[in-house]
Amino acid sequence: MGTIADAARKAGGEVFGVMPQVLVDGELAHPGLTSLEVVPDMHARKHRMSELADSFVALPGGAGTLEELFEAWSWQQLGIHAKPVALLDVDGFWQPLLSLLDHMTDQGFLAPQFRDSLVVASEPEALLDALFLWQVPAAKWCAGSRN
Numbered sequence: 436m437g438t439i440a441d442a443a444r445k446a447g448g449e450v451f452g453v454m455p456q457v458l459v460d461g462e463l464a465h466p467g468l469t470s471l472e473v474v475p476d477m478h479a480r481k482h483r484m485s486e487l488a489d490s491f492v493a494l495p496g497g498a499g500t501l502e503e504l505f506e507a508w509s510w511q512q513l514g515i516h517a518k519p520v521a522l523l524d525v526d527g528f529w530q531p532l533l534s535l536l537d538h539m540t541d542q543g544f545l546a547p548q549f550r551d552s553l554v555v556a557s558e559p560e561a562l563l564d565a566l567f568l569w570q571v572p573a574a575k576w577c578a579g580s581r582n
Contacts, residue, residue: 436465437465439494440452440465440467440468441467444467444468444469449469450465450467450468450469451468451469451470451471451472451487452464452465452468452470452471452472453471453472453474453480453483453484453487454471454472454473454474454480455473455474455475455476455477455479455480456473456474456475456476457476459471459473481503481506485507485510485516488518489518490518490519490520490521490566490569491503491504491507491508491518491519491520491521492521492522492523492562492566493520493521493522493523493529494523494525495523495525495528495529504520504522507520508520508549508552508553511552511572512549512552512572512574512575513574513575514574514575517571519552519554519565519566519569520552520553520554521553521554521555521556521562521565521566522553522554522555522556523556523557523559523562524555524556524557525557526557527557529555533555536550536553537550546575548572548573549572549575551572552569552572554566554569
């Protein structure tokens with residue numbers, strides 16, 4: 436995340452961070468952010484990021500990336516938000532996961548409209564184009580509100 440933040444700042448962009456206090460206390464906060472909002476815990480962090488985000492994009496990462504990706508995508512399916520969720524598939528990194536999602540769809544555990552709602556692109560420009568064209572799928576249930 437730090438490398439991306441540095442590149443965005445170098446290109447003249449703004450970078451906003453949301454970090455739990457425990458990580459700030461551990462001196463893990465990036466010093467070059469435009470602003471940093473400190474929250475009590477990871478649950479508050481994800482909630483606040485959801486409020487601030489126009490979309491959610493996962494780059495190659497580990498367990499935390501998967502956890503945040505699936506939470507954002509599940510919230511979309513449940514109608515908690517109406518924002519696109521995407522994977523930037525750098526060098527085919529996400530292909531094994533996409534194969535699993537296709538298998539889940541084939542087996543009836545993931546509805547085709549929700550599989551199709553996940554934006555996937557291998558280049559940043561194509562990803563931005565797909566995010567711009569993305570349309571909200573019908574919510575799985577009518578619970579929650581779309582924001």
